[in-house]
Every structure is written in C-alpha cells, then in structure tokens.
Amino acid sequence: MRIDNEWLSVAMTASETQADQRTERTAYGKSYRREVPLESHAAVPAPAERADPVDLLEQQATERVPSLVPIRYGRMLVSPFTFYRGAALIMATDLGAVRRTELTAQLCGDAHVSNFGLFASTERRLVFDLNDFDETLPGPFEWDVKRLAASVELAGRDNGVSDKRRAEIVRACVKNYRETMRAFAKDSTLNVWYARLDVDEILASGDGLKTKRARRTATEQANKARGRDRTQALRKFTTEQDGEVRIVHDPPLVVPISELPEVADPQAVLEQINSQLKSYLATLTPERRQVLGQFHAIDAAHKVVGVGSVGTRAWIVLMEGAARDDAFLLQVKQAQSSVLETVLGPATQDEHGERVVLGQRLMQVAGDPFLGWKRMPAILGNETSVDYYLRQLRDWKGSLPIDEMTPTGLGIYAKACAWTLARAHARTGDRFAIAGYLGKSEAFDHAITDFATAYADLNDSDYHALEEAVSSGRVRAQTGV
Incomplete structure (x- = not known):
C-alpha cells in the first residue's frame, strides 16, 4: 500500500500542534490558580454590601405583565428553593461582587437542578440535558457550577436532608463536574460534541441506579416524559367549540386571544402571527422549514410559565396542518436581556431570542427541531416589539420530582446534572484550561461546597425579606396559582 509522505507529514504536524495546544492550555489553566486561587471560590458577598433583594425583583417587575407579577411572588414564596429559582438576577449581582476567573464558557446562566430534564433527540431517543436558557451568555465557567451547587444545597434542605449528608451530596456533585471536565480534556473534540446521557442506556445498564427503587423511579419518569408529547398537550390545552378546535380558557394561567381585553380583533392578531411565523422559519434549517411550512396558526393564548419567567410574554399557538387531526402547539416565549448582562455587559446578538437559541444550540446535545427566534410586534403592553424564541410546547419533555427525592436519589441526580453541565462547558469553552485550573485535588470541590452552604443562608x-415585603404591603403576592 502506497503512503503519501507529504500527507503523513502534515498530519503528524497537525497532531503535534494539537498536542502542544492541549499541553499549553492545560498549563495556563494550572497557572491561573495564582490569579484566582481555588479556595477563593468559597467567598460570598457580605450581607451589608449586597443590594436589596426585593429592589432587584421590583426592577425586573417593571418589564413584565403587571397583573402576573403577584403570581410570580406567590410561586417564589412556596419555599426558599422556589425563591431561588426566581432569584437569578439576585445571584448574578452577588457573583459579580466576588472574585471570578476569566476562564469562560457558554453559561446556562440559571443552572439550578430544576432546569435539567428529559428530552427527545431527533432520533427519538430520550436524553438527559439542560432545559432553560433564558439567561445564557458567555461568562466565567464557575458561575454555573455555583448556581448548581447552591441549588443542590437548597433542595436538600427542603427535603430534610441532614447537614452532613447535604455537604457530601454537594461535594460529590462538584467533584463529578471537575472529574468529567478533566476526562473531556483528554478526549477528542468530536467525542465531546457527541457525548450524551442516553436515558434508555442508563436504564438498561443500571449505571448509577443502585437500588430497585431508583431504577423504578427512573423508569416511571422516562415513561411519563414519553407521554408528554404533542398529543397529550393537545388534550390538555385544547377543546372543541362550535365544531372548531380551540385553546381552553383557564385564567389566569391560559387566556386565549379571544378573551384578552387588550385584543380588539382576534382574527387580525392571528393573521399577524401567521405573517410573523413565515420569517421565523428562516431561523430553521431547510428541512425543518419544509415541515413547519405546512402548518398555519388557528388560535393563540397567553400562558403563564415557570417561576422565574412568570410575567414575561409567553404564548401557545395552535398550529394546524393538512387535516384537523394534524396539529401541535408551538410555544412562543419572550426573551429579555440576560441577568448576567448586568455584570458581564451586553450580548453580541441583536435580538435576545437569537441569544437564547444560539446558546441553547451550543450547550444542548438534542435541541427542539423547531427552535428558532423572531422579533414580533407586541400584543400586550406598549412595546413596539418583543423578542421571542419559539419551540414545540411538548415533545417528550419531562422533569424529575426533586421534592420527592431521597438523599441517595438527590445525590445521583446532582451528579447527572454536574456531568451534563461539564459536557456543555467542554463543548463551548476552553476545556483544557478549565481542567488544568481545577486540577486533581479536591480544593475546588470543598470551596464550592462551602460557597453553597453560605449562599443558601x-x-x-x-x-424572608420577600415575605416581609408582602406582609408590609410593599409588594403583593398571589398564592396557590
């Protein structure tokens, strides 16, 4: 067999260059510990130096639908953990006040444990991945790790886990992030890109599921996620009225455009939506444009979503194809500026919907095939336009019941979240430098564990400050919604 010596020489040079870069970047990461010692990550801002948390929440409220803000506060007051879910701006402000690295990756920006879940890949495989990217932005990798670790601590507190056991769970979570990043630093770029947590493979192997209860729970949640598809969404959110399929009226959570006092002509709004959807298609790949181009909007409704997102403009749009039973629901969700921008500066994208979508495509291993973005005329409020991102409402999407997890279950789940976050950061950041910085010791693990405890306090x-604000009448909360 003839070997092309010129090609071999080029290949060897490229391989040596790659090896040199890996060594060089790893050494740089290791040396960066002199700039930001690993132990420094335990620090939190002094209480007296922090911004008033209720002030920050009220600042966000000025950009939201006023009638829905009390629902947001009511949901945040369910527990300290649900408060944390809505307090991304507060934490971003706090992280901006402590020492940070310049080892950047694409950040989720809100990587708490409830923002991980189950999703369908394009091959119709169920995978475990990050969920929410409203706050995504490039930034210091450790900010996502801190957000995750503190959420594990708070979830453990909510579940009555002992102090000692919580610390063990958080430390194991951070250790798994560190060791996963180090493993990815030794792997090829394509292997990192293709890496995923395939739920079926985990269930088949039993990897990490040490008890029958854990395997049974994981199987039940996987089956439940598969059941949360477009057909189930149509059953839940639509009904037949005068021989036509329409979105249900379930105020204040779901309000069709025909029931909104701000909408004088629902049919005109639908025509506007269909016109806007045509340009949204340009953000999809050609084959997906071909599929979605066969549908048109026949109804729309405003829908309250999440905890932190309550009050933003979020819509569901009933899309119909060639026949009445050929339908699905499209979610159209407002994209505001990332809370991280208050510290790290503005995003480079012109539209926040584009920022969210591009961040999600970078970090997620299996994104929604109809994920795209569009700036559209406002329907509610006085804005001239609103940035949105769009996706299917449900397509094998599921979340695990964190409030029901045993200490063992929370530990398994937290490690899965850590692996997933490390994979996302390895795809989008300098995995060699980050791995070199983290090193072999457990110094980073202990520092972040200490941070999680202090930040949970x-x-x-x-x-309690929000509770007092509600009690004093400073803000209003609507509970049980």
Missing part, C-alpha cells in the same frame, strides 16, 4: 434571608 443568604438565599434564606432574601426569602
């Missing part, structure tokens, strides 16, 4: 204080 700050979060508890902020939670």
